[in-house]
Amino acid sequence: MTDGLVLDNVNISLAGRSLVEISTTIAAGQVLTVMGDSGSGKSTLLEYVAGFLSAPFQASGKVILNGYDVTSDTPQVRQLGLMFQAPLLFPHMSVLDNLMFGLPAAGLSKGCRAEMAEAALRDVGLEGFGRRDPATLSGGQQTRVALMRLLLAKPKALLLDEPFSSLDQSRRAETRHFVFDMAKSHKLPVLLVSHDPEDAKAAEGEIFTL
Amino acid sequence: MRQGLIRLAMPRLPGVLIVILLGAPIVFGLAGTLLPALGYLPALGGHDFSLKPFQDLFSVPGLAHSIALSFGTGLTATALSLSITVLFTACWLGTRTLQLIRNLLSPLLAVPHAAAAFGLAFLIAPSGFLVRLLSPWATGFDRPPDILILNDPLGLAMIAGLVMKEVPFLFLMTLAVLPQTDSLRKMKVASSLGYGRTAGFLKACQPDLYKRIRLPVLAVLAYSTSVVDMAQILGPTTPAPLAPRILEWMGDPDPAFRLQASAGALLQLIVSAFAVVLWLGLERLTAFVGRTINRNGVRHRRDMPIRISMLVSMGFLVGTMIAGILLLPLWSVSRSWWFPNSLPSTVTFQLWRDIDQTAGAPLLTTLSIGLAVTITAGLLVIAYLESLERSPRGTRKNKSSATGSSSSFIDVLIFLPLLLPQVSFLFGLQVLFVRLDLDGTLFAVCLTHLMFVLPYIYLSLKGPWRELDTRYAKLASSLGACKNKIFLKVRLPLLLHSLLVALAVGFAASVAQYLPTLMVGAGRIVTITTESLALASGGNRSLIALYGTLQLILPLLGFALASVIPALLYRNRAAMRGHS
Numbered sequence A: 001m002t003d004g005l006v007l008d009n010v011n012i013s014l015a016g017r018s019l020v021e022i023s024t025t026i027a028a029g030q031v032l033t034v035m036g037d038s039g040s041g042k043s044t045l046l047e048y049v050a051g052f053l054s055a056p057f058q059a060s061g062k063v064i065l066n067g068y069d070v071t072s073d074t075p076q077v078r079q080l081g082l083m084f085q086a087p088l089l090f091p092h093m094s095v096l097d098n099l100m101f102g103l104p105a106a107g108l109s110k111g112c113r114a115e116m117a118e119a120a121l122r123d124v125g126l127e128g129f130g131r132r133d134p135a136t137l138s139g140g141q142q143t144r145v146a147l148m149r150l151l152l153a154k155p156k157a158l159l160l161d162e163p164f165s166s167l168d169q170s171r172r173a174e175t176r177h178f179v180f181d182m183a184k185s186h187k188l189p190v191l192l193v194s195h196d197p198e199d200a201k202a203a204e205g206e207i208f209t210l
Numbered sequence B: 001m002r003q004g005l006i007r008l009a010m011p012r013l014p015g016v017l018i019v020i021l022l023g024a025p026i027v028f029g030l031a032g033t034l035l036p037a038l039g040y041l042p043a044l045g046g047h048d049f050s051l052k053p054f055q056d057l058f059s060v061p062g063l064a065h066s067i068a069l070s071f072g073t074g075l076t077a078t079a080l081s082l083s084i085t086v087l088f089t090a091c092w093l094g095t096r097t098l099q100l101i102r103n104l105l106s107p108l109l110a111v112p113h114a115a116a117a118f119g120l121a122f123l124i125a126p127s128g129f130l131v132r133l134l135s136p137w138a139t140g141f142d143r144p145p146d147i148l149i150l151n152d153p154l155g156l157a158m159i160a161g162l163v164m165k166e167v168p169f170l171f172l173m174t175l176a177v178l179p180q181t182d183s184l185r186k187m188k189v190a191s192s193l194g195y196g197r198t199a200g201f202l203k204a205c206q207p208d209l210y211k212r213i214r215l216p217v218l219a220v221l222a223y224s225t226s227v228v229d230m231a232q233i234l235g236p237t238t239p240a241p242l243a244p245r246i247l248e249w250m251g252d253p254d255p256a257f258r259l260q261a262s263a264g265a266l267l268q269l270i271v272s273a274f275a276v277v278l279w280l281g282l283e284r285l286t287a288f289v290g291r292t293i294n295r296n297g298v299r300h301r302r303d304m305p306i307r308i309s310m311l312v313s314m315g316f317l318v319g320t321m322i323a324g325i326l327l328l329p330l331w332s333v334s335r336s337w338w339f340p341n342s343l344p345s346t347v348t349f350q351l352w353r354d355i356d357q358t359a360g361a362p363l364l365t366t367l368s369i370g371l372a373v374t375i376t377a378g379l380l381v382i383a384y385l386e387s388l389e390r391s392p393r394g395t396r397k398n399k400s401s402a403t404g405s406s407s408s409f410i411d412v413l414i415f416l417p418l419l420l421p422q423v424s425f426l427f428g429l430q431v432l433f434v435r436l437d438l439d440g441t442l443f444a445v446c447l448t449h450l451m452f453v454l455p456y457i458y459l460s461l462k463g464p465w466r467e468l469d470t471r472y473a474k475l476a477s478s479l480g481a482c483k484n485k486i487f488l489k490v491r492l493p494l495l496l497h498s499l500l501v502a503l504a505v506g507f508a509a510s511v512a513q514y515l516p517t518l519m520v521g522a523g524r525i526v527t528i529t530t531e532s533l534a535l536a537s538g539g540n541r542s543l544i545a546l547y548g549t550l551q552l553i554l555p556l557l558g559f560a561l562a563s564v565i566p567a568l569l570y571r572n573r574a575a576m577r578g579h580s
Helices: A042-050 A095-102 A110-123 A139-152 A169-185 A197-203 B002-037 B052-058 B063-092 B096-109 B113-124 B129-134 B156-181 B183-192 B197-204 B206-225 B229-234 B242-250 B255-295 B304-332 B360-390 B396-401 B406-413 B422-435 B442-467 B470-478 B483-494 B496-512 B515-520 B528-536 B541-569
Strands: A005-014 A017-026 A031-035 A057-065 A080-083 A157-161 A190-194 A206-209 B334-336
Touching: A005 A042, A017 A031, A017 A042, A017 A206, A031 A042, A031 A197, A042 A057, A042 A080, A042 A157, A042 A190, A080 A139, A080 B470, A095 A110, A095 A139, A110 A139, A139 A169, A169 A197, A190 A197, B002 B052, B002 B255, B002 B360, B002 B406, B002 B422, B002 B442, B052 B255, B063 B096, B063 B156, B063 B197, B063 B206, B063 B242, B063 B255, B063 B304, B096 B156, B096 B304, B113 B129, B113 B156, B113 B229, B113 B304, B113 B528, B113 B541, B156 B183, B156 B206, B156 B229, B156 B304, B183 B197, B197 B206, B197 B255, B197 B304, B206 B255, B229 B242, B229 B528, B242 B255, B242 B422, B242 B515, B255 B422, B304 B334, B304 B541, B334 B541, B360 B442, B360 B483, B360 B496, B360 B528, B360 B541, B422 B442, B422 B515, B442 B496, B442 B515, B470 B483, B483 B496, B496 B528, B496 B541, B515 B528, B528 B541
Parallel strands: A031 A190, A031 A206, A080 A157, A157 A190
Antiparallel strands: A005 A017, A005 A057
């Protein structure tokens, strides 16, 4: 049994034409950066690993997470944390409700779950932001909340789809390091999709170019 | 095994229910119209197939005239409505003027046909507001002039009423599909090539736009060639257009007239179908001429005259409609308003104070039918759209490219009740409900309203539902949320405003239904709309105005709730404002 995220002979094709071929292992705390131009299929790879790939795309191969084959699992049970270009905090919920959406029910009392969400906010320097409207947070703050919402769901790996591209240049480096540090401290394998060479450099991991 | 079957059937259930609820009444309704038209109606003693109903029909005096009226007024009203809509859009797209007109027309869409017709009548009748404004100082009239402005033999007043109601519909339909046509960018290309705004739109964007509003245009055509309520209020009477005459024969106690009415209903279907065929021919011709003009390279850079004239036309249309509508509440509180006074000399709120006697029962019936039908249709539409989301083929990519799939089949079927002349299948439906001993029941009326409310709710909600960012649902499911949780906690709250607006549209459609209520209700189910038309022939303007005002208030209340509820619920959520 190997810890980490294994992509075993994954091949994604569209109308008989192969888009992505990859076979690799991402160890816990490591980042694999998949680089490629738009339209190269890098986002499609992420959709596949997360369990959202559907017709007309076709895929073969396996996704193995900490030794378990999750290829035929639904996205709900894969425990893969997904982050898109935008933080996508639910606009109809407060910041705290967003975090509690990520927390599993797990037989905990409501007060206990709220306390865990508050603690997560403290961890990222946003103490007292719980009742705020997510739309009033800065882009960097939103990204941090989105990451905490992800981590509260106890994922076994992170899938990042250009999560820093919506931030302005000055915030980008800071947020980038924050996300990678969090992933390392939680010992999570990270699959990062990007077209920004700076992302790949900061990730300090392997680079796979499509 | 059984559980597996249920799991397999459940996702399809909403779609199947919609197909049955819309398809069955149409099929049975058309069959139930055809058989009596051929002399077969056992309930009325017609056992033998014969052509007698048609022979009776064709010997009716003035039938050709009635057919010509239906045909002519319908085609003219549709062509005018479409021209005004397209030309105005061409002239003013991308400006604040267009936004202003949009904001004015959106609430007007909810005004029922009958209320709009009464408003217009109060405005332009010989004893109406306009003549009063000009009398006696300019016209010299101290009595209403004896001229046929309303119910004119050519149906001009009726055409005006139809255009006033259909322009808001087509305009808002146009604005709904415009983003898909990429028109703003195409217009930039055309402008940079030196084309004037109007010519640029007509040459570069209009053909693609028309394809997308074609079904609504055909629905307007079918409706206009077979309209009853507006024809009764504004249309010619000697003779009347075909549809109101059919309704008259239906109400006749003599069974022979009933059979003749069913033959008439079938004739109405043919007349409307023929109008559609002619329209399709005109489409071809316009497209051919258009292609030639597109190649001629003329820029039409100076288009201010047409832009101004379109603005004036649209302003005139909106102004007339609003003025007419405002006359309704005014008349409802007038006690004595003698010609040629411009305003009532005595005002009384008597009719409103005694509302439980003047309109209580019809109001209650209207509300119960409207709420029951709107909630049922809303649940069905939500269940159907959610089932598309959950089917394995339901992802965004497939939805936009799916052709010939079940979803596009339902997209067309759901339009069918709006594309057929109501009278053509309502007659048969009434026969069916009599057979089932359900005629004149609230249940039957609700079932019939559902056919017209479902399409409106579906058409209003479909767009916002599909435009919702699918990443929210993906994100939620990767956080471990099950499909029900995503639906209840993410999709529904995000779509709340659009959903409530769609329900308000559905409710307004139910309130406005005249012919379905009258025919299936067998005269026993009385709503504010059917009652207002029953009053129309009498002379009590204040009471008519009361009912007209109620027809305005009910839809307005629905739309008010639809905007107040989300605003209150999401008062602290900046991103939810202007969402959807």
